[in-house]
Amino acid sequence: MTTLNTANAVGAGDAATVTATATANTFHILRLRLQKKEHGRFISHLDLMRAFERTVRRLQLPVALTEGFHPHYRISFGPALPLGASSSAEYCDLILTARPEQSALLEKIGRHLPPGLSLIDGSYIDNGQSLSDFIMRASYRVRLAIGDFATAEELIALGKRILESEQFPIETETRKGLRTIDLRSGIDQAQWAVSGEELICDLFLAAGSANNLKPQDALIPFIRKGAAPNELHRAGLYGKSGQNWADPFGNVLLKWPEVKIEGE
């Protein structure tokens, strides 16, 4: 990932700098970036959250509890990932009641995560937005097996056609039945390259609460042409830092795509 080392860019720009949950001196937000790999990619988002809560309990980390009959840890995660996808961009925020020394704390968490998950990075966030307010984009790298129905060139042409259109409505099956979504509005940028029998797609998609396009939905037109995803990887999550895109630690994204699959 190309980064700009800007210490003052944390959490980003002109947005509200204090979340309601993090009032001065009481709580400390620790933001973590986790990796999902190997069998970790078969862990659902909900199961990942539970596994992480259990890690917190095992380590007896000073994470704040919610009030009420069934108190639970105040931990929030970024957007969900489809089952089977690997990721080097699973972010979460821990609301802590104390402020243990950062590097020792990160080392401890990293050592005790369940297999399939690992810690890439982490930092206290002293003023910044919550993950859900901040995140607006996600980047993915997809390796598509080129099927028998279309050539690589035809698939690339299809991709270009999507990008050049004003709107690209497709029907997708949801739990509530068929729904029509506009792919174009969810695709910020995309890029294709052929590698052997595979088409490598880099996607920069809308993510988060305002607009969200699931990567598996973005691929529907290709899958309908016989392509099959061999691998789906989330490389990053981004929000705005002034005029630029930045990751949740505030590192500004200088150029896109710059997908690096960690640990591989």
Next chain:
Amino acid sequence: MSGRKLPNWLTEVSKPARYTGGELNAVQKDSTRMDLRFALAFPDVYEIAMSHLGIKILYEILNDLEWVWAERVFAPWPDMAERMAKETVPLYGLESGDPVAAFDVIGFTLQYELSYSNILYMLDLAGIPLQAAQRSEKDPLIIAGGPCTYNPEPLADFLDAVVLGEGEEVIVEIAELLRKLKQAGAPRREKLAALAGLPGVYVPSFYQVEYAAADQTLSFVRPVKPGIPERITKRIVQNYEAAPFPVCPPVPFIDIVQDRIALEIQRGCTRGCRFCQAGMVYRPVRERSPEKIKQLMDANICSTGYAEITLSSLSSADHSCIAELAADSIAQYGASGVTISLPSLRADAFSVALAEKMESSGRKSSLTFAPEAGTQRLRDVINKGVREEDLIDAVESATAAGWRSFKLYFMIGLPTETEEDLEAIGALARIVLSKARAAVSAAGAKGKNSVVTVTVSASTFVPKANTPFQWRPQDPIATIRQKQDLLRRVVRGRGIDFQWHDPETSFLEAVFARGDRRLGAVLEKAWRSGCKFDGWNEYFDFDLWQRAFAECGIDPTFYANRQRDYQEVLPWNHLSAGVDRSYLISEDQKAGQAALTEDCRTGECLGCGVCQTLDTQPSISKAVDTP
């Protein structure tokens, strides 16, 4: 996960995390350095299998030995089995991903009869010959343990060896023996002979059975050669307090049936309910000390991160230190959001007070009591020491404490049952409802908080081996239907809900619970015609089973619905849970007179024979003053 590559198609089967392994605390070893590879098999789906404590106990004991690698293997759901067949992936161990067919031993746990078809299903997926007699030197030894081994005869064709009783010690003896024999290059037959020499181990192929032409009952079961014991008695651990208990069990990623720490605080039960196999075969009762329990709790919370601990046993409220134990653990863990629970409740105010302590911070879900029968007479027949006033007391204190929803468990088809007993189930449900409503209005509750519901659940009695009712018939399916019809008429009204089960599954359970070796052919035929996951409604197919019985020329009612006399040679006569046959007979006779037998915790020794046979004694932490 020893870096094995998981296929992408796993995303296309339901709940792929059932098949990946790699959970927290799952044990990885170097397979090239192992003297013995062991698979601990549970013939049901992951979520059920991972809820089972026995496998976790044995997993930790075996993996603590540096020369053996024990892995888990469970029944893949049919969508996965189909996919495995398509991809030519044989059944594999969850830890290594290696085919279990190449292991030294596969140990199945037999928890319920309706899982038997899944044993064949799993052997087939593994590519292992179903029949023990057809296995060759390269095949693993297939052994079994668990409660159903008190009559393993229907599975005799498929099992190389069976372990009776508690596995903690004998599993190490088995592993050591097989390691030695493997290193010496001993053939399969020699291994089996050596296993048969271990106390508590039964090798079915070393016994010959013969049936009487006249009435088809057994004439005898006897060893085919000298040196093989005529009778096998179950094993128990020498010292329960010191017995190994898991402190670092694997923690599933997906939600399972019992998604919590199950901490076994006591083994055995002294209540002596006459229908209850567990109450007979897990004798004598032994408690873990509160100190040991607390130590195990700490270790388990640290290693798993679970937020709930259940203090598990057959009757946890009977533990002599349960009140202090509950209070201490809540004081210690409550603040960090860890909840403590009990698996089931005795129907009395003491138990409700316990449950209240545990749930005081929480929302009151429903409370379950098991009176088992509607009248006092029938409760006395089965020796279920619950009086109506105990139940009412329990319900009233529970209502005062905030509970509004009650579940009452009954069994139908119990010995000597009449219409009056069934009608009394309806009456009891109405009494519970009205007492609870009275308590609610006395407490001044209003609106939604004043609504009381009583759910009556009636299961069908299944007579089991090694219980006082082992000679009794199960009611025929048609009779059970009539009884359910009657119950539907009498268990009704606003606030009362009635649940029942199809009698066919209970019938099949009864057939296999007291079946003999002739059922092996039926089981194989049924499995070949598609039977699997018989405990699951969506897969249970009674027609297929009936066809299998007919094609084998076997009348299943012979096993389920026939009264045996005390002289009959029962298929499990040579297998002992330590409880004397004479005691079982006297309990059965007392049942006929509706005479109660005291709890051996409080009364004097009942002479069931278990302590003498096993040279042991009950172990209670402190003298008891509550009933």
